[in-house]
Structures are given as structure tokens and as C-alpha cells.
Amino acid sequence: MAELEKEQQTYTCSKKFAAKGRDxxxxxxxxxxxxxxxxxxxxxxxxxxxxxxxxxxxxxxxxxxxxxxxxxxxxxxxxxxxxxxxxxxxxxxxxxxxxxxxxxxxxxxxxxxxxxxxxxxxxxxxxxxxxxxxxxxxxxxxxxxxxxxxxxxxxxxxxxxxxxxxxxxxxxxxxxxxxxxxxxxxxxxxxxxxxxxxxxxxxxxxxxxxxxxxxxxxxxxxxxxxxxxxxxxxxxxxxxxxxSLIGFVKLSLASATMLCLDFWYTTALILLVGYLKHPEISVDAVSICLNLQVWALTISMGFSAAVSVRVSNELGAARPKAAKFSILVTVSASVLVGILFMAIILASRSDFPKMFTDRTLVIKETSKLGYLLAATILLNSIQPVLNGVAVGAGWQSLVAFVNIGCYYLFGLPISILLGYKFKFGVQGIWSGILGGCLLQTVLLLFITIRTNWQKEALQAEERVRTWGGPSEPEPEPAKILP
Structure with a gap:
């Protein structure tokens, strides 16, 4: 009898979790x-x-x-x-x-x-x-x-x-x-x-x-x-x-720094490849791959916008557990899409370059980069979403420092060493860039998992009250809901 009740409770909990997930x-x-x-x-x-x-x-x-x-x-x-x-x-x-x-x-x-x-x-x-x-x-x-x-x-x-x-x-x-x-x-x-x-x-x-x-x-x-x-x-x-423009300017500068460090890091890939000996073929190959990456990234940015809105809304409403759940759902959806695109790239790595060029050498070099492109697309299905979490929670300054460390103190030096010192060329340069992205994603995952979301909800309440302007009605103190 006790086992039957336990199974029924488990079934009920699973049903509620599934309904919550669908919603x-x-x-x-x-x-x-x-x-x-x-x-x-x-x-x-x-x-x-x-x-x-x-x-x-x-x-x-x-x-x-x-x-x-x-x-x-x-x-x-x-x-x-x-x-x-x-x-x-x-x-x-x-x-x-x-x-x-x-x-x-x-x-x-x-x-x-x-x-x-x-x-x-x-x-x-x-x-x-x-x-x-x-x-x-x-x-x-x-x-x-x-x-x-x-x-x-x-x-x-x-x-x-x-x-x-x-x-x-x-x-x-x-x-x-x-x-x-x-x-x-x-x-x-x-x-x-x-x-x-x-x-x-x-x-x-x-x-x-x-x-x-x-x-x-x-x-x-x-x-x-x-x-x-x-x-x-x-x-x-x-x-x-x-x-209250000062607070706005500070947060805006932090947001700009966080996103620009992302934009410029990808640009560094083209610049570094351009300094290789006889870079014409490599630059064409990287450009083709980055075009495909941008299309996939545009989709990830949609998920990033969604999680940013959901996290900020739930924190503002003092529902930290709902904010955490929205992160889980959005990351899962984005990863599934990333896996799909990764599989398409891997399956067509010898064919997709032909959509952009008919030059045999460029096709061959682009095909070699197929594995790195697939890995980058998968990673980019997670990293922008975590950036969206950061924006929703107001962590722009923290993420800017994480980006500087992972991208410019770790990723770029590794790219230069692999590409030039160890003569791995474009594959080495891209591998270093990818390593920086991987480290940043791991750190953001760690920060997200370890975050005290009840504290974040209280900070959101304080932020709304402080930056609302002295002449605007102050919100009533929110009750933190489970």
C-alpha cells in the first residue's frame, strides 16, 4: 500500500513537472x-x-x-x-x-x-x-x-x-x-x-x-x-x-563592454588568419564557416532574448525558483537546436562549402574546418543563452571581466601559440578561440548554478526602487515566493 502511494506521488509530481515545463x-x-x-x-x-x-x-x-x-x-x-x-x-x-x-x-x-x-x-x-x-x-x-x-x-x-x-x-x-x-x-x-x-x-x-x-x-x-x-x-x-542617468550609464557601459568583447573576439579569428603565410584560401574558408555560424548564432540570440526577459520578469516578480526553471527550459531548447545544426554540419561538411564557392582548394580547406564549426555551433547554443541570463539578472560587469579573462588572456594567446608557434595554421587558431569560448561557457554555467537566486530577486527589487526616479511611486517590498 505504501509503495502504491509512493508511486502515485511520483507520478503526480512528474505530471506537474511536465505541465510546468510545457507552460x-x-x-x-x-x-x-x-x-x-x-x-x-x-x-x-x-x-x-x-x-x-x-x-x-x-x-x-x-x-x-x-x-x-x-x-x-x-x-x-x-x-x-x-x-x-x-x-x-x-x-x-x-x-x-x-x-x-x-x-x-x-x-x-x-x-x-x-x-x-x-x-x-x-x-x-x-x-x-x-x-x-x-x-x-x-x-x-x-x-x-x-x-x-x-x-x-x-x-x-x-x-x-x-x-x-x-x-x-x-x-x-x-x-x-x-x-x-x-x-x-x-x-x-x-x-x-x-x-x-x-x-x-x-x-x-x-x-x-x-x-x-x-x-x-x-x-x-x-x-x-x-x-x-x-x-x-x-x-x-x-x-x-x-x-538617474549615472546608474543607467554604468549598466549600459557594462552591457556594451560585455557584448563588444564577444563581437571582437570572433573578429580576431579573421584577423589572425589573415596574418598567416598565403592566407587567401584560409580566409575564404573561415569566412564561409563564419557566415553559417552567424545564421546559427542569430537563432541562439533569439533564445538569449527569451531567457533574458523571462529571468528579469521572474526576478522582478520575486519568483527566484521560476527564474531558475526558465533557465533550464531555455538552455535545453537551445541545446537541442544546436545539436540539430551540429549534426547537419557534420553530415554535410564535404558539401556545404559548395554553396559558397566552386574553388576546389577552398572547398577542401572549408571541409577540414567542419568539425571545429560544428563544435562552435554547439557551444554557441549555450553561451549566448547564459549571456541572456546575465543580462536578465544584471551581471553585465561580472561577465565583462569573465570575457576578458577567458577570451583575451586565455583564448587568444592559445590561438597564437597553436597557429604560429606550433604551426597548426587556421585549425590551431580556431581551436584556441574555441578553447576560450569553452572556458567562458563553463565559468558562466558554474556562476549560474551557484547563484543565490533569492538574493538576486531582492537585488532586482532594490534596483527597481532605486532607479525608478525619486518622483516616481516606489514599489511595495516584494515577498520572495518559493
């Missing part, structure tokens, strides 16, 4: 699904520009690639990081039921990202001398400088886009952004065909098309926010946006 999975995919589609659509805007400019000329394509990877890549990482502080604050405010703070937070973030855009503007204006200093050819540098000046409006579009997106994400209102991004992508294709191909405006036409497309994304999102769909979260412009 959390639905919440996770409600955010991750549209976030993935939004990321793919916005990433494809640059991809479409490259495809059309590639039909104009080799020098124009080279100039565009340099701007996208050096000038825009740097600025995009900084702006995304500066805007990511909003994920922590808005998410925790939503969980705490303090929706009145969200509009204020978004305005503060827009002020900070707008000032950041102003600071970054000279890198666009003086792109030509900067690129020549980096030993780029004169023709490419001159064209790149012209193009970068034309796309300065896109820099300020980023300054508004990221805070608005985080504002919407924190409330799980993401499908409208997905639709807007999808429409913008279709509009961008049409604009490029008209301006670049039909009227032959080349790089300038591509720049104008990008400006118009990003302006559409930002204006459409602003209209959505102020249209009355968020009566509690958006109550109009307020002078409170200029208060």
Missing part, C-alpha cells in the same frame, strides 16, 4: 520565435545590400564589406550593448508590476544611445583615413569613406531601434516588431533594385535604400509605442528621463 516552453517560444525571425530579417537587410552591390563591381563590394565589418560592425556592437541595459531594468520592472517606469527607462536609454551615436559619428566621417591607416587600398578606402558618410542616418536609427525593441521585448510584445522587420526587408529589396540596378546609383543608392529601410523600422515601432497600445507603460515624454 514555460510556451512562454519561452512566444518570445524566442519572433525574436529569431526579427533578428534574421534585420540581419538580412545587410545581406541584401551586399548581394545588390556585388553586381555593381568588385571594388564597390570590397568597400561595402570593409564598412560593414569594420565601421558598422564596431558601431552596431556598441549600440546593441548600450541598449541592452534596458533588458535588465524593463524586464525586472515588468515583473515587479511597475509598468509606469518602462517609458521612462526607454527614454533614458534613448538619450544614452543617442549621445553614443554622436560620439561614434567621427568614425564614419573619417572612415577613409582610418582604413588607409589599417593598410586598406586607396580605392577601397575612398569608396568606403563615401559610403560610410551616407549611412550615418543608420547609426542614429540603431540608437532608437535597440531601446524600443528592448521596451517591447520586456513586455513580450514582439510579433509587431517581427512584422515591421519583415516588411522592411521586402521594401529594402525593392529599393535596392530601383536605386542600385534600375537607376545605377551604386553604393550611394544602396546607402539611401538602407537609410530608408531602417527609418521605416524605427518610425513604425515609435508609432506602435505611442499609439495607445501601452497605456500603462507609455505615458508620454517626461523630464524624469534625465534623472
Amino acid at each position: 514555460e516552453t510556451k512562454k519561452m517560444w512566444h518570445i524566442a520565435g519572433p525574436a529569431i525571425l526579427t533578428g534574421l530579417a534585420q540581419f538580412s537587410i545587410g545581406f541584401v545590400t551586399t548581394a545588390f552591390v556585388g553586381r555593381v563591381g568588385v571594388v564597390e563590394l570590397a568597400a561595402l564589406s570593409v564598412v560593414q565589418n569594420v565601421i558598422e560592425g564596431f558601431s552596431y556592437g556598441v549600440m546593441l550593448g548600450m541598449g541592452s541595459a534596458l533588458e535588465t531594468l524593463c524586464g525586472q520592472a515588468v515583473g515587479a508590476g511597475q509598468l509606469n517606469m518602462l517609458g521612462i527607462y526607454m527614454q533614458r536609454s534613448c538619450i544614452i544611445t543617442g549621445v553614443t551615436a554622436l560620439i561614434l559619428t567621427p568614425t564614419y566621417v573619417f572612415a577613409t583615413p582610418v582604413l588607409k591607416l589599417l593598410q586598406q587600398s586607396a580605392n577601397v578606402s575612398d569608396l568606403a569613406g563615401t559610403y560610410s558618410i551616407w549611412i550615418i542616418p543608420q547609426l542614429f536609427a540603431y540608437a532608437l531601434n535597440f531601446p524600443i525593441q528592448k521596451f517591447l521585448q520586456s513586455q513580450s510584445k514582439v510579433w509587431v516588431t517581427t512584422i515591421i522587420s519583415g516588411v522592411a526587408l521586402l521594401f529594402h529589396i525593392l529599393l535596392n533594385w530601383v536605386l542600385v540596378i534600375k537607376f545605377g546609383h551604386g553604393l550611394v543608392g544602396a546607402a539611401i535604400a538602407g537609410n530608408v529601410s531602417w527609418a521605416f523600422v524605427v518610425v513604425a515601432q515609435i508609432i506602435y509605442v505611442v499609439s495607445g497600445c501601452f497605456p500603462d507603460a507609455w505615458t508620454g515624454f517626461s523630464m524624469l528621463a534625465f534623472k
